[in-house]
Amino acid sequence: MADPIRLVLADDQALVRGALAALLDIESDLTVVGEAGRGDEVLAVVERTGPDVVLLDIDMPGLDGIAVAAELHRTRPEVRILMVTTFGRPGYLRRAMDAGAAGFIVKDTPARKLADAVRRVHLGLRLIDPALAAESRTHGASPFTAREREVLSAAAAGGSTAAIAERLHLSEGAVRNHLSAAIGKTSTTTRAAAVREAERFGWL
Structure with missing residues (x-):
């Protein structure tokens, strides 16, 4: 029988991390x-445990999951990265895949599908949540x-x-010129509205 696939879970919510581990x-x-409960702890945990796959949340203290994915891909390219996040935003998908992630799914994925x-x-x-992939083609x-x-x-x-x-x-x-360009590109009228729109699509 083949050795089991070794996993590291990185999520700042202990309950979520525990539930994923149990499943x-x-x-x-x-x-x-x-x-790991912080983004800036992930690399050390990976070095210590030697996983095959790392499951990364995006929104973590210390270092966000996309930055962790980029560093992990650079230093340990043999480790596969699966983003598992609450934030199913199309811009996050594009940025995560550009950073070296092999998959991107949302946390409400059924346990069996997560394991698969x-x-x-x-x-x-490569594995991408189908609904998010469709949205990413439009807004990603x-x-x-x-x-x-x-x-x-x-x-x-x-x-x-x-x-x-x-x-x-x-x-x-x-600064005013760059903000004006960003406001125009988000079809908004204020910088606050441009920020909200950019965050909604995961562009920031």
Whole structure:
């Protein structure tokens, strides 16, 4: 009999992490070898436990799941990455796959499908939630340049145009221009509305 597929679970909600571990450990060919509650703990857990597949949440303290996926893909390319998240936003899907994730499913996926997703990803296949894949084809690609995204992210954190300019080492005029472009691309009228729209699609 083949060795079970070794898993690491990363989710900042202990109850969710525990539930996932219990569901997956029921499967005879899967075993959870490590857990992390923060994004900046994942790499150390992976180094210590040597998993085959890492299940990553997106919204975690320390480091978000997409940044973790990119670093994991760079340093441990043999480890397969499955994003398991509450946030089924099309922009997150595109960014996660660009970061090196092999799969992306939402947390309300039935246990049997989750286990099957782990097996498929382990085999080297790609797996994407079908509804999210369809939505991603319509809304997935971010319309922003890298600088527009940076400025809009800074705006999301709050602060005046002058404060954003100082933080990003830009002129106030450049900040206003980037915010204006972002507002236009989201078909909104204020920077607050542009931030909300960008967050809704997972572009920030």
